[in-house]
Amino acid sequence: MTDDYIKHQYAPILPRKDEWPVVKLSKDRKAFIQQVVQESVDRILQITGNQSHALKEELETTLYRERMRIKQNPWLVDPDDEREFWSKVKASLLAINAENHFGESERKAAFIQLLTSIVTRYVEEIAGNFKHSHYKMTRRIATYGFSRLLNTARVKGFKSFFSNQFTLQDKIQIIGETDQLRDLASKGTIIMVPTHFSNLDSILIGWTISTLGLPPFIYGAGLNLFNIQIFAYFMNALGAYKVDRRKKNLIYIESLKTYSKEAIQFGCHSLFFPGGTRSRSGMIEAKLKLGLLSTAMEAQRNHYKNGVSGVEGKVFIVPVTINYHFVLEAPSLIQEHLNITGQERYYKEMDEFSNSYKISKFLVKFFTKGSDISVSIGKAMDIMGNYVDREGNSRDQHGRVIDCKDYFMSKGKVTVDHQREEEYTKALGERIVEEFHKINRVFSSHLVAYTAFRMIQKANKKLDLFNLLKIPEEDISLNYESFKDKCQEVLDRLKELSKEGKVHIAPHLKQDIESIISHGLDNVGMYHAKRPLIRNGKGEIVTHDTSLLFFYHNRLEGYGLERLF
Amino acid sequence: MDWKGYSRDGTVGVIGIGSFGAAVANLLAEKNPVIVYARDPEVVDEINETHMARGRKLDIRILATNDPEMICEKCQILFPMISSNGFKEVMALFSPFLHPYHFLIHGTKGLVLNLPEGKDLTNVSKITRENICTMSELIHNETVVRRVGCLAGPNLAKELAQRQPAATVVASRFNEVIMEGQRLLRSDNFQVYGNSDIIGVELCGVLKNIIAIAAGALSGMGLGENAKGLLVSRGMVELIYLGNALGGSTKSFVGLAGVGDLVTTCNSTLSRNYTVGYRLAKGENLKEIVRDMEEVAEGINTVRLVRKFLESTELRAPITENLYKVLFEDFKVEHALQFLMKYPFNVDIDFL
Numbered sequence: 001m002t003d004d005y006i007k008h009q010y011a012p013i014l015p016r017k018d019e020w021p022v023v024k025l026s027k028d029r030k031a032f033i034q035q036v037v038q039e040s041v042d043r044i045l046q047i048t049g050n051q052s053h054a055l056k057e058e059l060e061t062t063l064y065r066e067r068m069r070i071k072q073n074p075w076l077v078d079p080d081d082e083r084e085f086w087s088k089v090k091a092s093l094l095a096i097n098a099e100n101h102f103g104e105s106e107r108k109a110a111f112i113q114l115l116t117s118i119v120t121r122y123v124e125e126i127a128g129n130f131k132h133s134h135y136k137m138t139r140r141i142a143t144y145g146f147s148r149l150l151n152t153a154r155v156k157g158f159k160s161f162f163s164n165q166f167t168l169q170d171k172i173q174i175i176g177e178t179d180q181l182r183d184l185a186s187k188g189t190i191i192m193v194p195t196h197f198s199n200l201d202s203i204l205i206g207w208t209i210s211t212l213g214l215p216p217f218i219y220g221a222g223l224n225l226f227n228i229q230i231f232a233y234f235m236n237a238l239g240a241y242k243v244d245r246r247k248k249n250l251i252y253i254e255s256l257k258t259y260s261k262e263a264i265q266f267g268c269h270s271l272f273f274p275g276g277t278r279s280r281s282g283m284i285e286a287k288l289k290l291g292l293l294s295t296a297m298e299a300q301r302n303h304y305k306n307g308v309s310g311v312e313g314k315v316f317i318v319p320v321t322i323n324y325h326f327v328l329e330a331p332s333l334i335q336e337h338l339n340i341t342g343q344e345r346y347y348k349e350m351d352e353f354s355n356s357y358k359i360s361k362f363l364v365k366f367f368t369k370g371s372d373i374s375v376s377i378g379k380a381m382d383i384m385g386n387y388v389d390r391e392g393n394s395r396d397q398h399g400r401v402i403d404c405k406d407y408f409m410s411k412g413k414v415t416v417d418h419q420r421e422e423e424y425t426k427a428l429g430e431r432i433v434e435e436f437h438k439i440n441r442v443f444s445s446h447l448v449a450y451t452a453f454r455m456i457q458k459a460n461k462k463l464d465l466f467n468l469l470k471i472p473e474e475d476i477s478l479n480y481e482s483f484k485d486k487c488q489e490v491l492d493r494l495k496e497l498s499k500e501g502k503v504h505i506a507p508h509l510k511q512d513i514e515s516i517i518s519h520g521l522d523n524v525g526m527y528h529a530k531r532p533l534i535r536n537g538k539g540e541i542v543t544h545d546t547s548l549l550f551f552y553h554n555r556l557e558g559y560g561l562e563r564l565f
Numbered sequence: 566m567d568w569k570g571y572s573r574d575g576t577v578g579v580i581g582i583g584s585f586g587a588a589v590a591n592l593l594a595e596k597n598p599v600i601v602y603a604r605d606p607e608v609v610d611e612i613n614e615t616h617m618a619r620g621r622k623l624d625i626r627i628l629a630t631n632d633p634e635m636i637c638e639k640c641q642i643l644f645p646m647i648s649s650n651g652f653k654e655v656m657a658l659f660s661p662f663l664h665p666y667h668f669l670i671h672g673t674k675g676l677v678l679n680l681p682e683g684k685d686l687t688n689v690s691k692i693t694r695e696n697i698c699t700m701s702e703l704i705h706n707e708t709v710v711r712r713v714g715c716l717a718g719p720n721l722a723k724e725l726a727q728r729q730p731a732a733t734v735v736a737s738r739f740n741e742v743i744m745e746g747q748r749l750l751r752s753d754n755f756q757v758y759g760n761s762d763i764i765g766v767e768l769c770g771v772l773k774n775i776i777a778i779a780a781g782a783l784s785g786m787g788l789g790e791n792a793k794g795l796l797v798s799r800g801m802v803e804l805i806y807l808g809n810a811l812g813g814s815t816k817s818f819v820g821l822a823g824v825g826d827l828v829t830t831c832n833s834t835l836s837r838n839y840t841v842g843y844r845l846a847k848g849e850n851l852k853e854i855v856r857d858m859e860e861v862a863e864g865i866n867t868v869r870l871v872r873k874f875l876e877s878t879e880l881r882a883p884i885t886e887n888l889y890k891v892l893f894e895d896f897k898v899e900h901a902l903q904f905l906m907k908y909p910f911n912v913d914i915d916f917l
Contacts, residue, residue, distance in 0.1 A: 423739060
């Protein structure tokens with residue numbers, strides 16, 4: 001992968017929209033949903049061991065949880081008939097239990113019918129509603145609107161508003177294996193797995209996909225985002241399906257996984273944020289959520305099992321990192337991170353993105369001021385984490401072509417073994433994390449934040465993290481000269497790592513160290529009310545918010561740089 | 566050679582025909598045709614013509630070859646039974662012929678270093694966990710095979726050859742590998758247990774060799790059973806601490822591959838590692854001992870590697886550290902023992 005960014009006009013790989021898998025899918029929406037429902041029901045029956053008492057228990061648990069959710073945590077997007085539906089479920093459950101003359105098989109049939117109605121409701125909710133006209137519209141608005149803002153800000157003079165000198169690609173640089181991605185997208189099915197730091201990511205990736213001339217990807221977006229109209233519009237247009245994190249019951253989770261698996265099998269390119277949610281610490285995700293990844297694994301195995309063993313049935317995993325100087329939600333993310341004591345619990349959604357006005361304000365700021373973003377596209381891998389070549393062949397560590405199907409073979413046949421696939425999915429997760437670190441692109445702002453925080457930490461060796469963050473900001477300052485020397489040292493190490501292919505560095509890090517530092521200080525968390533790092537009148541390096549500094553510092557965790565301090 | 570009946574399904578491969586390899590090949594041959602890989606063409610001929618390998622009797626259903634491609638082609642399940650110092654080389658040799666459908670179940674009780682080119686134990690300042698590979702990790706790095714397992718447990722080759730009752734552990738992250746291992750090896754006289762903590766089980770087999778050397782040394786000094794009981798118990802604690810630090814779970818160490826193998830090895834005058842300790846205590850030096858041995862005593866290399874690893878941790882492992890001095894720094898066995906007796910162990914068990 002080169003460090004230079006690629007500004008390039010890409011022709012669409014599938015010019016006719018009828019060929020887009022997501023368009024095909026939305027045409028067959030009804031039949032597709034039915035298929036997903038049927039398969040989800042089968043899976044749930046299998047999980048409950050086909051026993052009616054176990055099924056009953058599952059239905060009762062689901063009912064209980066759903067009623068709790070409606071009472072305690074209602075959302076704007078929830079349909080109006082929510083209460084009514086679950087009351088009916090309750091009534092039916094009671095009726096089935098009360099029915100004395102029911103035999104075992106009749107009772108079971110009644111439970112299955114109830115299950116089917118719940119699953120149908122869930123799948124209808126999950127299923128995206130892709131409209132090509134909306135998609136085109138959104139893309140045009142985004143591209144036109146953004147480039148107007150950009151050019152007004154950057155090109156001087158009266159006509160600047162209409163200038164086309166700068167495009168979005170100057171603002172958001174796409175680097176890495178773009179050609180391979182385009183090649184493979186026309187051959188097999190792509191699963192794109194980006195790092196996740198900001199709610200802006202989904203829009204950013206949507207734009208990237210369309211700029212690269214790829215047909216739209218489907219992806220699971222948090223239902224909460226559909227509370228905000230501007231996002232709802234974008235999401236629906238981009239082929240999003242809905243994921244409701246409040247619903248943690250088995251029936252919902254199985255419906256969701258089946259939907260994803262069937263869509264991949266259908267040939268829809270998909271986007272997973274494998275970290276699950278935004279990285280609250282600012283660190284590159286180290287542990288991935290494997291639920292959705294396992295659906296890709298299953299889809300691949302099903303293709304092999306059904307005899308589709310050519311490249312048309314191959315699933316490709318493409319890791320992507322999004323590199324920022326500035327993450328809008330950083331202050332609340334890092335607060336949440338620090339509050340977490342290790343247990344998963346319910347979080348109140350952040351307020352930076354709470355309404356359309358705030359988002360628009362941010363977008364204007366973002367496009368009219370500096371602070372670039374880059375999107376690094378990693379090398380494509382097969383479902384086992386082996387690199388693939390341009391034709392989509394898997395290659396082993398010595399470059400030999402291998403058949404990915406063999407991973408699912410036992411005694412000469414493709415077999416279904418969930419335990420095996422669980423282990424494979426775990427290993428794939430680890431491979432993705434490894435690739436994230438390799439394709440991650442270091443910015444000047446990461447460098448200064450990392451160095452400064454580590455120096456502060458070293459100066460207060462006796463304090464643990466929480467006490468360190470409690471030191472009053474006025475009491476912290478770093479001598480510029482020693483800060484500069486340390487930055488140079490960290491930079492040198494990063495350059496070595498980059499030579500070994502373990503990380504990438506942005507071209508602006510090729511300047512002299514003074515310019516890098518001033519670039520970094522100008523950019524690190526630049527729109528926050530309290531700046532994480534600045535140089536004061538006396539020439540010292542100081543911070544206005546240590547927690548934010550910690551957040552931006554975390555981006556360079558995991559490279560063993562702490563040994564330099 | 567007549568390969569009829571040695572079809573792709575059902576034929577099992579064994580790589581390496583040392584004493585343990587031969588014992589496992591014989592166990593496997595009770596149920597299935599077996600192909601053995603030996604590097605030395607003379608050994609291959611000896612097996613195919615006389616059903617003997619360096620004086621060990623082999624089942625008539627065992628054939629030999631020195632063609633890695635052929636054995637990979639004929640067998641979907643292979644049992645590498647080679648010493649750790651040759652393991653990487655053999656895997657590199659086999660790698661072009663191995664496919665993701667292969668299963669590998671190894672029986673090697675050693676560790677190898679994974680250092681950048683040109684580096685070895687003498688010229689690195691410290692080593693971390695990433696620089697140490699168990700055999701399953703080595704297979705993972707060198708080949709495309711993912712379904713890997715290992716064999717460990719109290720399995721003295723001589724007793725297995727006499728068909729005495731015994732048991733072993735097949736460890737793998739994959740249930741299907743454990744099941745295959747059990748199907749292939751289980752017999753009236755041989756019990757096979759499963760364990761999913763492959764790293765833990767590999768470490769059991771590896772680390773117990775350290776204690777085995779120490780046990781030999783105690784015998785060599787003419788000490789009795791009290792001393793041995795002390796050693797086994799303190800050795801067990803040391804294994805668990807080391808094992809946890811290297812990524813194994815405590816549970817595996819109290820199982821058949823852990824305490825089971827430890828007790829056997831520490832009591833067996835047949836064991837190579839035990840012999841090393843015994844002769845050291847009798848006043849011989851390491852070079853002479855190694856020169857006389859037909860097969861490698863894995864414990865020697867393990868002590869060296871683990872000692873180096875200890876330097877980068879806060880961990881103390883008194884038995885390993887003192888054994889290192891005896892093996893490589895001309896420290897007297899008696900002095901090492903004295904040192905250990907003065908070592909402030911005060912808590913009996915603090916890991917459960």
